[in-house]
Amino acid sequence: MDTLTRRKFLIASGVTGAAALAAGAGTVGWREIAGRASADPLEPDANVLVLVTLYGGNDGLGTVVPYADGAYHDARPDLAYGADEVLELDDQLGLNPSMTGFKALWDDKKLAVVRGVGYPKPDHSHFRSMDIWQSGSPDHPANTGWIGRWLDATRPDPMRVVSVGATLPPLAIGTRAAGVALPLTSFQAPTGPLGAGVTALSAADPADPPTQAMAARATGTLLSATALFGPPLDAAGSADPDEDDNQAQGGSAGGQNALAKQLGIVSRCIKANVPTQVYAVSLGGFDTHADEKGTQSRLLGELDTAVSGFVKDMSGQSRGVVVAIYSEFGRRVGANASQGTDHGTAGPLLVAGTPVRGGFYGDQPSLTSLDDGDLKVTTDFRSVYGTLLEKVLDTEAGRVLEGSRPTLGFL
Amino acid sequence: MSEVSLLLRRSGFGTTGAEVAAATARGYEATVEALLTPGADPGAVPPPELGVEPARPPKADDKAARRTYTRQLRTRSETLALWWLDRMVRVQQPLVERLTVTWHGHWATSIQKVRSPAMMLAQNETLRAKGRGDFRELARAMVRDPALLVWLDGQRNKKGKPNENLARELMELFTLGVGHYSETDVREAARALTGWTVDRAHATAAPVPKQHDDGSKTVLGVTGDLDDRGLVDLLTARPESAAFVATRLWSRLGSSTLPADTLARLVAAYGPNRDVTALLRALYLDPAFRADKSSLVAAPVEYVVGVFRALRLEVPREGKPGRGLLATLDALGQVPFRPPSVGGWPGGVAWLSTAATRERLTFATAMAKKADLGAVSSASDRPAAAAHLLGVDAWTPRTLAALKDAAAEPARLVTLALISPEYLVR
Numbered sequence: 001m002d003t004l005t006r007r008k009f010l011i012a013s014g015v016t017g018a019a020a021l022a023a024g025a026g027t028v029g030w031r032e033i034a035g036r037a038s039a040d041p042l043e044p045d046a047n048v049l050v051l052v053t054l055y056g057g058n059d060g061l062g063t064v065v066p067y068a069d070g071a072y073h074d075a076r077p078d079l080a081y082g083a084d085e086v087l088e089l090d091d092q093l094g095l096n097p098s099m100t101g102f103k104a105l106w107d108d109k110k111l112a113v114v115r116g117v118g119y120p121k122p123d124h125s126h127f128r129s130m131d132i133w134q135s136g137s138p139d140h141p142a143n144t145g146w147i148g149r150w151l152d153a154t155r156p157d158p159m160r161v162v163s164v165g166a167t168l169p170p171l172a173i174g175t176r177a178a179g180v181a182l183p184l185t186s187f188q189a190p191t192g193p194l195g196a197g198v199t200a201l202s203a204a205d206p207a208d209p210p211t212q213a214m215a216a217r218a219t220g221t222l223l224s225a226t227a228l229f230g231p232p233l234d235a236a237g238s239a240d241p242d243e244d245d246n247q248a249q250g251g252s253a254g255g256q257n258a259l260a261k262q263l264g265i266v267s268r269c270i271k272a273n274v275p276t277q278v279y280a281v282s283l284g285g286f287d288t289h290a291d292e293k294g295t296q297s298r299l300l301g302e303l304d305t306a307v308s309g310f311v312k313d314m315s316g317q318s319r320g321v322v323v324a325i326y327s328e329f330g331r332r333v334g335a336n337a338s339q340g341t342d343h344g345t346a347g348p349l350l351v352a353g354t355p356v357r358g359g360f361y362g363d364q365p366s367l368t369s370l371d372d373g374d375l376k377v378t379t380d381f382r383s384v385y386g387t388l389l390e391k392v393l394d395t396e397a398g399r400v401l402e403g404s405r406p407t408l409g410f411l
Numbered sequence: 412m413s414e415v416s417l418l419l420r421r422s423g424f425g426t427t428g429a430e431v432a433a434a435t436a437r438g439y440e441a442t443v444e445a446l447l448t449p450g451a452d453p454g455a456v457p458p459p460e461l462g463v464e465p466a467r468p469p470k471a472d473d474k475a476a477r478r479t480y481t482r483q484l485r486t487r488s489e490t491l492a493l494w495w496l497d498r499m500v501r502v503q504q505p506l507v508e509r510l511t512v513t514w515h516g517h518w519a520t521s522i523q524k525v526r527s528p529a530m531m532l533a534q535n536e537t538l539r540a541k542g543r544g545d546f547r548e549l550a551r552a553m554v555r556d557p558a559l560l561v562w563l564d565g566q567r568n569k570k571g572k573p574n575e576n577l578a579r580e581l582m583e584l585f586t587l588g589v590g591h592y593s594e595t596d597v598r599e600a601a602r603a604l605t606g607w608t609v610d611r612a613h614a615t616a617a618p619v620p621k622q623h624d625d626g627s628k629t630v631l632g633v634t635g636d637l638d639d640r641g642l643v644d645l646l647t648a649r650p651e652s653a654a655f656v657a658t659r660l661w662s663r664l665g666s667s668t669l670p671a672d673t674l675a676r677l678v679a680a681y682g683p684n685r686d687v688t689a690l691l692r693a694l695y696l697d698p699a700f701r702a703d704k705s706s707l708v709a710a711p712v713e714y715v716v717g718v719f720r721a722l723r724l725e726v727p728r729e730g731k732p733g734r735g736l737l738a739t740l741d742a743l744g745q746v747p748f749r750p751p752s753v754g755g756w757p758g759g760v761a762w763l764s765t766a767a768t769r770e771r772l773t774f775a776t777a778m779a780k781k782a783d784l785g786a787v788s789s790a791s792d793r794p795a796a797a798a799h800l801l802g803v804d805a806w807t808p809r810t811l812a813a814l815k816d817a818a819a820e821p822a823r824l825v826t827l828a829l830i831s832p833e834y835l836v837r
Contacts, residue, residue: 055752124579124597125589127754166744166770167761181764183742190772193817197827198772200813207807208832209704211667211760215832216809218763222772225765252524252562252576254752284752289564289576338567342575372594 055255060347101308116378148174255284425717
């Protein structure tokens with residue numbers, strides 16, 4: 001696929017795979033890699049980064065609430081939370097009432113709130129904005145994701161980046177390699193004669209057109225991945241189909257549900273010492289153009305339970321596990337007539353985990369000095385990425401991100 | 412891969428050696444013309460009777476009532492999705508269904524938020540009925556489509572403080588493409604779309620004049636009292652819209668690369684009447700299409716339906732087997748009536764993910780076990796018989812070797828053929 005078409009297509013489809021999907025795979029057969037978790041585990045001193053993408057544009061003002069600001073109450077008479085409702089962080093800001101687990105992390109100094117995060121010249125399209133966040137390249141289109149470039153720059157082994165779900169998010173795609181997509185269910189390698197046949201099909205053939213060759217290599221990645229991740233995933237159960245589908249209201253902009261289940265898989269992998277250093281999970285439903293209050297508070301409640309449970313689960317790990325939570329944009333300051341908000345700009349980014357230095361970072365955007373109804377960005381997202389690259393992944397930010405930006409003190 | 416074989420595989424849901432032979436005898440151009448002028452299709456299974464929609468329990472109601480409601484809704488959603496899959500498998504002129512799936516991904520609406528199988532079915536019928544004519548007629552119908560209105564909060568968009576959801580996606584994803592309008596255009600277009608309501612019980616939409624903003628608006632430099640129809644007419648007449656529609660259809664039905672001269676030919680064929688059938692004719696006759704090597708990865712629905720068709724198996728319409736089929740599609744990442752977002756499903760190499768590759772293997776194994784493989788078992792050259800069964804022109808030496816190793820066991824041979832790069836990429 002040529003660059004221009006791919007870019008257009010990326011934007012139009014919102015989700016992507018990539019030319020690099022199988023680029024780094026297929027070099028190791030599954031027999032050689034079997035048992036690799038024990039033979040070649042993640043280095044004991046390596047930290048782990050877990051990226052949580054909130055699809056739809058999470059309303060930052062409803063997450064970290066400026067409850068003491070009169071302008072907030074004026075702009076959103078039906079949506080605003082009062083001082084008696086929020087979970088106070090200081091005399092200006094408080095967490096959404098459903099975020100009790102995050103409040104406990106805050107009190108424990110394990111939650112960093114980076115305020116006013118965004119990029120220059122904000123785009124109000126879900127798909128273009130998410131593309132910018134995931135590529136880490138706001139100035140010009142990029143065909144790679146920021147974590148994919150980290151793979152390229154360090155060691156292009158697909159097993160080092162894992163995403164949970166059917167398709168791979170753009171952030172995990174590099175030029176030399178792309179991450180592995182793990183399902184929510186059990187995941188076993190084919191064995192016996194069928195396994196041998198599948199292995200034979202994973203070799204590229206000179207007669208293959210390029211896309212066909214990629215399909216062959218994807219089969220190779222599958223064999224490596226099932227050998228590696230199959231055992232930790234074996235015990236994964238299935239979802240209750242009659243569980244009420246809470247996120248339906250704001251669900252038009254993508255993302256998955258069952259975040260706790262996704263993080264459960266991440267937890268199994270980390271405990272099995274697989275050689276994966278970055279995990280990507282997601283939660284959808286944040287496109288709250290209507291009836292925002294109930295929908296967002298339910299979703300933040302799900303996020304809260306899943307992430308605070310995961311952080312607790314990981315507290316016994318000797319390595320540092322850091323969770324970073326972001327969305328493609330915050331929402332418009334003023335509410336619309338359907339008790340919702342339209343697409344906006346800057347929002348808070350949350351970082352949690354045992355190694356995190358809790359507290360506020362970056363300035364809170366003003367609610368009175370707006371940019372055509374939207375919050376002004378106070379913290380460039382590349383400062384956050386740079387900090388995560390240097391402090392969690394031990395990689396110089398300049399090898400992955402263009403232009404140098406100061407790192408932040410949350411790690 | 413021969414051009415006839417690629418044409419049949421890309422315009423429908425896979426093909427068979429017999430179909431390729433018949434089309435080759437008929438000739439390429441005549442085959443294109445036949446694809447584009449489908450008559451009555453005896454395989455077109457009529458839609459299911461969905462009955463009265465279950466009533467949504469009040470918010471305060473207990474958990475058990477909500478579970479019952481969710482289960483009722485889920486059962487009907489399953490009935491609807493399985494009906495459509497069955498229809499895709501049984502039709503004799505698959506282009507109509509293939510195009511309907513493509514439009515479903517374009518005007519991507521999910522039952523997850525709409526929560527009305529009846530509205531989703533009505534939208535499906537609109538996409539099928541209007542999907543091969545004037546794109547403006549399709550767009551006019553879609554901005555008044557009850558399911559789309561619910562999905563993008565169009566029924567909540569009122570004069571005064573408009574809701575921008577539908578207006579933005581109408582321009583970004585349905586008619587123009589990102590970058591061809593300003594934020595002011597979005598806000599003005601949202602005003603034009605104010606004042607619609609949806610009646611859930613009857614699955615209909617109607618204007619509410621009191622809530623419509625009838626003041627003057629300016630969208631893309633055009634000023635007037637625009638309403639939904641005026642806005643759609645304005646957007647679909649823009650030159651960027653023709654290029655956008657042509658690019659979108661090419662990426663799904665044509666090839667993974669779009670040369671500039673091909674795009675120009677597609678846009679010329681689409682013309683001032685926005686003729687989708689003329690665009691498709693130009694697409695299938697374009698030298699870039701006819702000369703293309705296999706470059707499109709079969710999307711999950713296309714893949715799964717193709718396997719049912721090739722192996723002559725019946726789609727389970729209910730019960731555990733039906734749910735199992737939908738679970739397979741869910742794990743693969745494409746369930747009909749449930750696109751992941753308003754941006755629709757991804758295309759191309761996105762379907763080569765590890766998780767999807769694993770799921771295809773499981774599905775192919777089960778299907779090959781169920782099928783009557785007599786045509787392969789009784790053949791002296793079993794790999795060649797499998798190629799004929801699946802409409803694949805030729806195996807690469809790699810695949811041929813793998814299939815020969817499995818020749819003693821037809822089910823294993825066919826399983827491997829179904830997950831081979833040659834079958835998956837078309």
